[in-house]
Amino acid sequence: MSEPESHGSLVRYYCTAGNGMERFLIGEVKKKLAAEDVCQTAGKVLFSSSAGIHRVSELKAAERLFLLLRRDSPVRLSAHSGPAKAASELQARVLGDTSQWTGAAATWSRLKGELSGRRTAVHTPRREEGRGREEGRQGDEESSRGTCGVEAQRTKRKRDEEEKESSSAEERRTSERKRGSVGVQETSGRDHDVERSCREMDDSTEDKVEHVKPTAGRPSGTEADPSGPDRPSFRVSCKCTGSLSRYFSSQEVSRVIGGGLSRLLGWKADLKNPQLEVNVSLSDDHFLLGFPLTRLPLANRSYMKTTGLRSTVAWAMASLAHIQPGSCVVDPMCGVGTILMEAAQEHQAACFLGLDIDDGQLQKANDNVEFAELPNIQLLKASSMMLPLASASVDAVVCDLPFGRKFGTKTNMAANLPLILTEMERVLRIGGTLVLLLSPQLSCLLKNLLAQKDSGPETEPPAGKQHGSSPSPSSTEQQALTITQETEPQSGPQLSPSPPRCSLKHQETLRVSLGAIDGLIHKYVKTET
Numbered sequence: 402m403s404e405p406e407s408h409g410s411l412v413r414y415y416c417t418a419g420n421g422m423e424r425f426l427i428g429e430v431k432k433k434l435a436a437e438d439v440c441q442t443a444g445k446v447l448f449s450s451s452a453g454i455h456r457v458s459e460l461k462a463a464e465r466l467f468l469l470l471r472r473d474s475p476v477r478l479s480a481h482s483g484p485a486k487a488a489s490e491l492q493a494r495v496l497g498d499t500s501q502w503t504g505a506a507a508t509w510s511r512l513k514g515e516l517s518g519r520r521t522a523v524h525t526p527r528r529e530e531g532r533g534r535e536e537g538r539q540g541d542e543e544s545s546r547g548t549c550g551v552e553a554q555r556t557k558r559k560r561d562e563e564e565k566e567s568s569s570a571e572e573r574r575t576s577e578r579k580r581g582s583v584g585v586q587e588t589s590g591r592d593h594d595v596e597r598s599c600r601e602m603d604d605s606t607e608d609k610v611e612h613v614k615p616t617a618g619r620p621s622g623t624e625a626d627p628s629g630p631d632r633p634s635f636r637v638s639c640k641c642t643g644s645l646s647r648y649f650s651s652q653e654v655s656r657v658i659g660g661g662l663s664r665l666l667g668w669k670a671d672l673k674n675p676q677l678e679v680n681v682s683l684s685d686d687h688f689l690l691g692f693p694l695t696r697l698p699l700a701n702r703s704y705m706k707t708t709g710l711r712s713t714v715a716w717a718m719a720s721l722a723h724i725q726p727g728s729c730v731v732d733p734m735c736g737v738g739t740i741l742m743e744a745a746q747e748h749q750a751a752c753f754l755g756l757d758i759d760d761g762q763l764q765k766a767n768d769n770v771e772f773a774e775l776p777n778i779q780l781l782k783a784s785s786m787m788l789p790l791a792s793a794s795v796d797a798v799v800c801d802l803p804f805g806r807k808f809g810t811k812t813n814m815a816a817n818l819p820l821i822l823t824e825m826e827r828v829l830r831i832g833g834t835l836v837l838l839l840s841p842q843l844s845c846l847l848k849n850l851l852a853q854k855d856s857g858p859e860t861e862p863p864a865g866k867q868h869g870s871s872p873s874p875s876s877t878e879q880q881a882l883t884i885t886q887e888t889e890p891q892s893g894p895q896l897s898p899s900p901p902r903c904s905l906k907h908q909e910t911l912r913v914s915l916g917a918i919d920g921l922i923h924k925y926v927k928t929e930t
Contacts, residue, residue, distance in 0.1 A: 421913035467691035643685035719744035738766035
């Protein structure tokens with residue numbers, strides 16, 4: 402069953418999210434936007450909200466933002482349909498009601514206008530806002546005198562364009578049929594069969610759609626929305642998976658849909674620089690149609706000069722720390738400061754400290770902090786294995802431990818993890834939160850380290866059994882465990898000292914996508930020893 406694009410003042414959106422980030426995005430839209438009808442499907446979160454578009458575009462856990470045109474049950478084609486019939490069925494099912502497209506295009510145009518207006522206001526130099534009253538009055542008078550002339554020129558230009566468009570309409574339709582232009586690039590092989598079938602279908606159905614006037618969602622006789630053209634240039638972006646991909650490739654689906662839109666609404670195909678992109682997602686589970694509302698992904702932060710960790714994941718880690726006003730938050734291996742910046746943007750009443758041993762990383766972090774104008778972030782050169790902080794002085798520790806080629810480091814992270822973890826535990830207050838991002842290998846090592854600490858002398862497992870049925874640790878893990886024992890202070894004549902009891906209580910572990918690889922977020926709370 403189709404879902405309406407809006408309900409009164411509500412607008413229906415959907416956002417894409419990385420694997421593992423859906424739960425954070427769902428919580429964010431509910432909290433920040435008072436969203437309704439929130440649901441999740443295949444890396445996407447759908448919701449309705451009456452919040453202004455500028456607030457919606459500030460979502461931190463989302464990758465991309467779309468205006469939802471339609472959500473429906475999966476597209477099913479007849480088992481023995483030929484290319485022409487299959488294309489006809491697909492086109493009829495996807496295009497649906499003309500008024501739905503024109504209404505969504507009008508909403509898209511309005512939202513884009515609001516976003517554009519806000520960006521213009523944000524980037525207006527402050528010195529222009531401080532001009533004197535006399536200069537302002539003169540500008541108002543000049544504007545008033547020029548308004549009538551500008552409006553007259555605009556009306557004349559619009560009338561000339563409409564006359565020119567009307568006189569060339571028939572020529573354009575003939576030219577498009579000859580070119581087979583349907584909004585995607587030409588391909589060969591099976592694509593030509595589908596294209597020929599589409600043209601045959603076009604000829605048989607042209608009389609049925611030729612009477613439709615492309616109004617772009619506005620009532621007859623009204624002025625066009627200045628932020629969106631009557632006939633926007635467009636291209637179709639399609640992702641086609643599942644059983645439907647046996648009939649059509651993504652490019653073929655784009656061509657079929659693009660051809661239908663060109664004929665039905667008079668929209669102009671433009672592959673290089675379109676005003677409007679139609680996003681189509683077809684699978685065995687869902688069918689989604691939407692219009693992107695921003696050219697760049699929301700994950701591209703305008704306040705970040707040098708990027709490091711994926712910004713959406715950094716924001717999710719900060720949200721897990723439950724930062725409160727007045728909290729002291731530390732990142733012992735801050736790198737370029739991505740986590741601290743994501744946290745400081747939303748918690749300006751808290752204080753943040755970033756430490757790193759690398760001068761180059763600290764310089765980039767300092768450039769980021771200055772660029773974003775975040776005075777509540779302080780930076781310091783220090784080793785994560787010897788933090789210059791008093792014990793029990795920090796409310797939260799949030800850290801992305803370097804791993805992988807992108808975060809190459811001369812430090813043997815596996816060997817130094819026991820001491821790094823001990824320092825983080827030491828500086829945390831009781832009730833404080835520890836949030837770590839680790840590779841799967843470091844995650845396994847961390848669990849073994851904490852399990853060994855928890856075992857203690859009273860609960861030492863019987864000979865031949867270590868931590869239940871867990872396999873024996875790898876050579877890397879044995880090395881780390883040996884270093885842990887060597888770094889513990891010796892007292893008295895003990896020959897085999899045991900590590901102190903672990904005060905970190907595990908809360909949750911989440912797997913998130915970092916692009917080419919996955920990472921695991923661990924959350925702990927410090928309790929009394």
